[in-house]
Structures are given as C-alpha cells and as structure tokens.
Amino acid sequence: MFMTYEWVEITDSAEELSEMILQSEQAEIYRNAYNSVYSDKDLAAEIHAFARLKEQYEEVQRFGKYHPDYQRVMKQIRVDKRRLDLNEQIAELRLAENDLQDLMDQVSFIIGRSVSEAVKIPSSNPFFSSGSSCGGSCGTGGGCSCSA
Structure with missing residues (x-):
C-alpha cells in the first residue's frame, strides 16, 4: 500500500485529534491522579502487592x-481490595x-457516525453503543433476544 494525499490528510488529522485529547482537561486530570497514586511509594507498593495477590487468586x-x-487468599483479596477501593487517591484515579x-x-462515536450509521462502535457507555448490535449473546437468543 502506498501513501496517497488522502492518507496523509487522515494521518495528520488523527495526530491533531490525538494531541487535542492529550491536551484535554480530562487527560490532564487523569495524569495528575495517576501521578498522585504512583508517586506515593507506599500506595504504589500496595498496588503491586495486590497485583501479586491477584496472581495467587487466579491460581487458587x-x-x-x-x-x-x-x-x-480469598479473605486477603477481599480485605486488600476494599482497602484500595476506599483509598481517596485511587478513587480519584478511577x-x-x-x-x-x-x-x-464520544470521539469514537462521532468518528464512527461520520462514516456510517451502521458502524458498530465499541464503548463502555451504553449511550454511545450502536443500537443495532446485540452484544456478546447473539445467536443464542440471550440478553438481546436475537437469534441466528
């Protein structure tokens, strides 16, 4: 595949959009929250210890x-998860x-809809999910009541 002028424009626009997202208020708040959590050596150690405990949990x-x-392990994972969940810095990061x-x-939704109404847009927010997609239970008559 060779680069056409259209591809160069698309790449430039994607880079511009990426830079806008990186400069957004949401990205700045995220970076600050992330730095707050991981610059706290004790909290970072707790997170790493919890990650090791999760590995034990999977083994168990x-x-x-x-x-x-x-x-x-079952008791410890509940105790440690609750302690981390109640940590204000971690709550702010989440x-x-x-x-x-x-x-x-929102950006994915706008881009997808600019291409076509039929484009399926993966999203963690149901508002931005495509209304025509059935999700993971298609063909089974499951949650979306569709059938193959």
Whole structure:
C-alpha cells in the first residue's frame, strides 16, 4: 500500500485529534491522579502487592476450595481490595479514568457516525453503543433476544 494525499490528510488529522485529547482537561486530570497514586511509594507498593495477590487468586481459582491456600487468599483479596477501593487517591484515579474513557467514547462515536450509521462502535457507555448490535449473546437468543 502506498501513501496517497488522502492518507496523509487522515494521518495528520488523527495526530491533531490525538494531541487535542492529550491536551484535554480530562487527560490532564487523569495524569495528575495517576501521578498522585504512583508517586506515593507506599500506595504504589500496595498496588503491586495486590497485583501479586491477584496472581495467587487466579491460581487458587483453578483448584477452588481444594487449594490449600484457598481460604487465606480469598479473605486477603477481599480485605486488600476494599482497602484500595476506599483509598481517596485511587478513587480519584478511577473517576479520572472513567471521564477520559467517556471522552474517548464520544470521539469514537462521532468518528464512527461520520462514516456510517451502521458502524458498530465499541464503548463502555451504553449511550454511545450502536443500537443495532446485540452484544456478546447473539445467536443464542440471550440478553438481546436475537437469534441466528
């Protein structure tokens, strides 16, 4: 494939849009929240410890209650997750992530609809999801009541 003038324009526009998103208020708030969490050495260590615990959790899940550490890991993951969930810095980071994701969903929706109304747009926000898509249960008559 070779670059045409149209491709150059599209690439330039995509780079311009990317820069606008990076300079947005949502991106700035996200960067500040992220830096707040990961510049706190104790909190960053807690997050990494939780990630290691999640690996243990996945191992325990493979064997279920027959795993010798099942009870300990199951209790510890709930306790640690709750502690992290209640941390104000992490809560702010999650809100900032959601706001940035909403911005990305809006941009995707605008771009997709500019191409065609039939374009399926993946989104974490149901408002921006394509009304014509059935989701993951198509063909089964599941949640969307469609059938193959």
